[in-house]
């Protein structure tokens with residue numbers, strides 16, 4: 383247990399005191415130095431998070447003691463690996479409160495999850511003249527798969543605009559929901575601005591219109607309690623590596639009835655019941671969508687990471703990150719010429735900014751010399767950058783192990799950037 387427990391909620395404990403120093407001890411990489419002995423200040427959590435020792439140990443144990451292929455052998459190790467892999471499915475199911483394991487498909491990550499829906503559900507259900515509705519703050523992973531589908535089918539891609547704070551305009555959203563809007567796909571939280579969308583309301587509006595809803599949860603799951611039953615979304619996609627798990631593993635949640643009616647996404651081993659040259663029949667859910675040997679170690683590691691997050695407690699993580707967001711936002715505003723992009727009322731712990739007269743890449747390079755890792759660039763959200771008339775921004779994104787002292791280090795680093803360039 384990483385924190386002092388006072389009350390248990392269904393998504394982990396609530397604590398009286400968030401012991402961030404205790405939590406930091408769980409992440410070995412946070413104790414290394416970089417760039418000639420500088421302590422690492424890791425503020426690039428929206429790109430990928432660091433990993434707790436328990437998760438690393440679980441993967442080592444899998445490869446040291448359990449490694450085998452799943453669903454294929456009758457031998458002991460295959461049974462052990464299959465059991466661990468399927469237990470991981472149960473862990474994910476509970477973490478997002480899905481009804482059944484059949485609704486949990488393992489993928490390589492958010493990108494593959496969205497492509498799966500666009501290819502399988504999209505090809506089956508979207509026809510010429512239909513519409514797909516996304517928003518102006520989407521990551522390229524939630525734009526390009528829909529463009530490919532629309533190009534193939536002769537359908538139209540519509541985009542919900544945002545205001546200057548980076549909030550989706552709900553009245554425009556309502557207007558864009560048409561009779562032919564087959565699917566609405568938007569992010570739970572924006573990786574580039576931090577905006578948390580009012581997804582419950584948007585899902586209800588889309589459903590009232592008869593549209594299916596996919597949520598890109600890549601930046602939702604690490605920061606917010608996700609209850610897919612309460613949200614009533616049709617699909618929810620996320621990546622393990624953004625929630626303290628390994629790269630190359632992720633999840634597509636889908637309602638069973640939808641998954642049932644969808645054709646397979648890829649063909650290969652494990653997704654079939656029987657194959658002949660004349661006819662192939664497909665496996666039951668969720669295996670129909672898991673062709674080939676999956677990322678077994680990644681999936682098992684993901685479950686361990688979710689257990690870790692649950693042990694800290696998402697309500698505690700959210701409260702800690704909101705404190706960092708408020709603190710860092712106030713401190714950054716002290717810097718002359720710094721402009722923050724994304725000032726929505728509801729935000730995840732992501733701060734995008736520019737410094738007058740300094741290219742974001744130079745900001746990133748100088749901060750790096752101080753041991754501070756931030757992301758600079760377009761954050762795979764080029765249309766959003768265009769909306770705000772900037773080619774790129776710097777982005778600091780906070781995770782469960784970051785501290786106010788690290789926010790101070792960022793501010794001090796930015797003062798250095800100002801000194802160098804002015």
Ligand code: C6P
Nearest residue numbers: 428429491492493521523573600621762
């Ligand atoms: N955003 C960032 O630095 P993958 O690569 O499949 O794990 O996740 C893609 C993705 C989809 N949606 C959102 C909202 C995301 O933030 C990301 C990944 C990283 O912001 C890498 S570009």
